[in-house]
Amino acid sequence: METKNLTCVVCPRGCALTVTVEDGKILSVTGNTCKRGAAYAEAELLRPERMLTSTVTVEDRRRMLAVRTRSAIPKDKIFDAMRVLYGTRVSAPVQIGDVIVADVCGTSVDVIASESLA
Incomplete structure (x- = not known):
């Protein structure tokens, strides 16, 4: 016990x-x-689960796009998800709520944009 x-x-x-x-x-x-x-x-x-917030690279720009998981993901998948996001590149335009990575690491949770980018 x-x-x-x-x-x-x-x-x-x-x-x-x-x-x-x-x-x-x-x-x-x-x-x-x-x-x-x-x-x-x-x-x-x-x-245990956690929300994940991070950034991804925006192609042709010197900035990053803020992203987050739509809901919490298993805590043991956080580092795997971060590796996926590290290699993710997006192109403008992006609207807040757009799916950036679907079903990240087999969690059934999408990574979405936290901001819009024209």
């Missing part, structure tokens, strides 16, 4: 969570003041 301490980031309250884990299963979550804290602890320990 193992005990992990987390700070919930779902709301501004920032509850100090204590999570008891055994054999990859959560046995208990304490310290949360709402049920969202328990859901956060489970997601963070069993399948």
Whole structure:
């Protein structure tokens, strides 16, 4: 049995969570003041995800285009996704929300433009 301490980031309250884990299963979550804290602890320990924000090169220009994932991707895919974005080049025009990389690293999540470029 193992005990992990987390700070919930779902709301501004920032509850100090204590999570008891055994054999990859959560046995208990304490310290949360709402049920969202328990859901956060489970997601963070069993399948952590993060939003990815970065930039890609714009061809024929001396600037970069800000991009982000449409939703969170598995934390263990972040560096793979960054390698894909490092080699990605786009051409103007680009509208905010345009798909820059579809289904990045097999996550079913698209990387989209965070800004427009004429």
